[in-house]
Amino acid sequence: MRAPLLAVLVLLTPGLFAQNTSSDWSTPAEQSNYRTTPDYAATMAYLRRVAAAQPQQVRIEPFGKTGEGRELDIVIASKDGVFDPDKLHAAKRPIVLVQNAIHAGEMDGKDSCLALLRDMVIDGKEAALLDRAAFVFIPMYNADGHERRSPYNRINQNGPEEMGWRGNGSNLNLNRDYMKADAPETRAFMAMFHRWLPDFFVDDHVTDGADFQYDVTFTIEHFANLHADTGRWLEASVIPDLEHQVDASGHLASPTYISLVDDNDPSKGLDFDAFVPRFSTGYMNLENRPSMLVEMHMLKDYKTRVTGNYELLRALFEVVNRDADKLIALNAAADREAEQLGAHPLSNVGYPLALAWSGETTPFLFRGYQYTRELSAVSGTMWVQYSHQPWNVTLPLQTGAKVAASAVPPAAYIIPPQWTQVIDVLAAHQVVMHRTTAEWTAPVETYRCTGGNWQQPPFEGHHPMFAGEGSKGHPGEPQHCTLVTETMTFPANSAVVELNQRLSHVAMAWLEPMASDSAMAWNAFDPIFEQREEGEPYVVEKLARAMMAKDPKLKTEFEQRVQNDPKFAASPRARLEFFYDHSQWMDPKLGLYPVGRLTKLNGVPLPSSVSN
Numbered sequence: 001m002r003a004p005l006l007a008v009l010v011l012l013t014p015g016l017f018a019q020n021t022s023s024d025w026s027t028p029a030e031q032s033n034y035r036t037t038p039d040y041a042a043t044m045a046y047l048r049r050v051a052a053a054q055p056q057q058v059r060i061e062p063f064g065k066t067g068e069g070r071e072l073d074i075v076i077a078s079k080d081g082v083f084d085p086d087k088l089h090a091a092k093r094p095i096v097l098v099q100n101a102i103h104a105g106e107m108d109g110k111d112s113c114l115a116l117l118r119d120m121v122i123d124g125k126e127a128a129l130l131d132r133a134a135f136v137f138i139p140m141y142n143a144d145g146h147e148r149r150s151p152y153n154r155i156n157q158n159g160p161e162e163m164g165w166r167g168n169g170s171n172l173n174l175n176r177d178y179m180k181a182d183a184p185e186t187r188a189f190m191a192m193f194h195r196w197l198p199d200f201f202v203d204d205h206v207t208d209g210a211d212f213q214y215d216v217t218f219t220i221e222h223f224a225n226l227h228a229d230t231g232r233w234l235e236a237s238v239i240p241d242l243e244h245q246v247d248a249s250g251h252l253a254s255p256t257y258i259s260l261v262d263d264n265d266p267s268k269g270l271d272f273d274a275f276v277p278r279f280s281t282g283y284m285n286l287e288n289r290p291s292m293l294v295e296m297h298m299l300k301d302y303k304t305r306v307t308g309n310y311e312l313l314r315a316l317f318e319v320v321n322r323d324a325d326k327l328i329a330l331n332a333a334a335d336r337e338a339e340q341l342g343a344h345p346l347s348n349v350g351y352p353l354a355l356a357w358s359g360e361t362t363p364f365l366f367r368g369y370q371y372t373r374e375l376s377a378v379s380g381t382m383w384v385q386y387s388h389q390p391w392n393v394t395l396p397l398q399t400g401a402k403v404a405a406s407a408v409p410p411a412a413y414i415i416p417p418q419w420t421q422v423i424d425v426l427a428a429h430q431v432v433m434h435r436t437t438a439e440w441t442a443p444v445e446t447y448r449c450t451g452g453n454w455q456q457p458p459f460e461g462h463h464p465m466f467a468g469e470g471s472k473g474h475p476g477e478p479q480h481c482t483l484v485t486e487t488m489t490f491p492a493n494s495a496v497v498e499l500n501q502r503l504s505h506v507a508m509a510w511l512e513p514m515a516s517d518s519a520m521a522w523n524a525f526d527p528i529f530e531q532r533e534e535g536e537p538y539v540v541e542k543l544a545r546a547m548m549a550k551d552p553k554l555k556t557e558f559e560q561r562v563q564n565d566p567k568f569a570a571s572p573r574a575r576l577e578f579f580y581d582h583s584q585w586m587d588p589k590l591g592l593y594p595v596g597r598l599t600k601l602n603g604v605p606l607p608s609s610v611s612n
């Protein structure tokens, strides 16, 4: 009996037996001595081998598909086989979600996560990092870009031999898609993220930009839209600890992403990126969760980068295990605060929609390289050439963020049902909405806006209403909108979004038109700026003469404009439009924001199950 049974087992699970006999758990990158990074199939094969060897501690779960149809996976490491996010939350075990290869040419984090997983669950060297924390990571978020491999994908980067591509299968930059959620990868991420609701989020990248001594740079935003107590904990405990631990491991960390004020003149100092929610780490502020942007330095060799990324993640797990209760309490407090956003106290507490720099700086000991500058005949401007001689100098680091645009939170928003894309994006973000049961007319707060600032050329498949990326990812020029009160009619089935939920900040960031990544900024409301009817010149000519005969004041206004405004005077079209625009034929909805801001829910026809 025994022999046939064993034979059956061997036949059924040949791979398992073969794998368990091998004692070599080097990651593919380690096996190549960091010359190469594994492709999608080889990465997943390694991870499946780890999961098969330690099924009690590791599970791989699909969470969606890329545009090209590749499976997107998360890897979950939990010391005692609890792989259910609800049970982990109930047990007060903080969940750390690490995202890799969103820019798939920058895969240092993926190879460091493979090694960290191995050290946690196979050789047990780092098993203690799972004492309280659960480790969840996305090995290859931009999996389609990851498979577009070439030695020529990252001109600034020192290895590995081949690497993936920055854009996804449709060439969208997924790290500009967190708010508008155009890509299937983003939609899959949102569903997975809200199922897990991690306590700390990490996004692994490789820099572009200047040359300097640091191999590890990271930014943890600790102001702006983040819960204030969380910001204080990050600033006082987390950031310095990570820096010291990474330095103690033999790497050199900068606790801020190195961004030069002037790329051609490092001596002018550094600025600090505040993240708007098109970026993963900016979006996490709206989710009331702390996050870390990791940027390994592009010119360091691949081994230095992967092991440096490893040390930073290892240090983060030490902090999260040590401060597990604090982190969980801070996140709960941040959620409660978000649930109060629409309570609408009689104060003018605004919600920051955009940040600018106050001009405040702090001295920062920068460990750069000495450089020379000379006028280049190629570019016609200064050419910076870095040496590898250390240049340790105190430079001004811009730190003072100030609110550039803000809005008082309403109690709720109401969105007419025909704006399907606007509602669909909120649904993808899992914002709670209720539909009205009948048509409703009432005076509500809204905005009168002017268009005309659409960006050229396209940016992320849009012509958004902000300039460029904004300066280095800072918010661009906001749209021009004025708060007004108007009587508006909302059809039955309009979507009501109350700001009494943990995703209140997401709702505001999408529905306040002046916000950096609003539906308005990303073109969802462009049609409100299009004039649908026009008068034929010979028809308007008649209208103009009749209006002037009836209204001498209007006639004077017109004549003065002709006299004082040569451009106007020279445009037959503008002269006729003057009368059309002042007539009852003018569309009263042109430039009128269709979304209402409700200061209270009294009278709004909502299902009886919704208490208001």
Ligand SMILES: [Zn+2]
Residues within 6 Å of the ligand: 103, 106, 205, 206
């Ligand atoms: Zn990147």
